[in-house]
Amino acid sequence: MKHFSELTASAERIVDAGEALLQRLGYNGFSYEDVAQMVGIRKPSVHHHFASKTELGVVVAQRYTHRFRQSLLHIEGSQAQAPERLKAYAELFEATFAQGRRLCVCGMLGAESDALPAELSTEVRRFFEVNLSWLTEVFRAGQGSGTLSARVPAEEAARAVLAALEGAMLVGRGLQSEFGPRRVMEVLLLSFAA
Helix, strand or coil, rough: CCCHCCCCCHHHHHHHHHHHHHHHHHHCCCHHHHHHHCCCHHHHHHHHHCHHCCCHHHHHHHHHHHHHHHHHHHHHHHHCHHHHHHHHHHHHHHHHHHHCCCHHHHHHHHHHHHHHCHHHHHHHHHHHHHHHHHHHHHHHHHHCCCEEEECHHHHHHHHHHHHHHHHHHHHHHHHCCCCCCCHHHHEEEEEHEE
């Protein structure tokens, strides 16, 4: 199985196409033919880089999780207080949603988890675990400093935020509404205020 850090420029273009298709159509909604057309290559060339759709999906999810981790580190380095970190976190989802109501790669895959290959389900779970761990620490820090209410345990607050932001993207797409992750976080922060 390939790792996203080993990608050639050609393979990177295929992963970019796979990611965009996943965000719009889901894992079971696209084929290698769709990827080939989007990249402007023949289908056998896609198979040359990724022997299976599972391998492509795993690499897309790995890379997406890695980029998200990098963004979380950036938030930690640029935002000192928990409420500001949560707003910046919501902006990660908002930036994706602003691209034609695209969904989070792992949110979309999570919706299909019962029909995914085991290797891909593992990567999706890893994405959610990374996010929940980070959010839990943000809530613990905010509750400890008094910038966030301690009425809800940090772990539960973290789950609520992640579920709300993923859900905001789904509902926003379904309603064709601009009421996305940024606005949902603004509402949530009112309930988490100390």
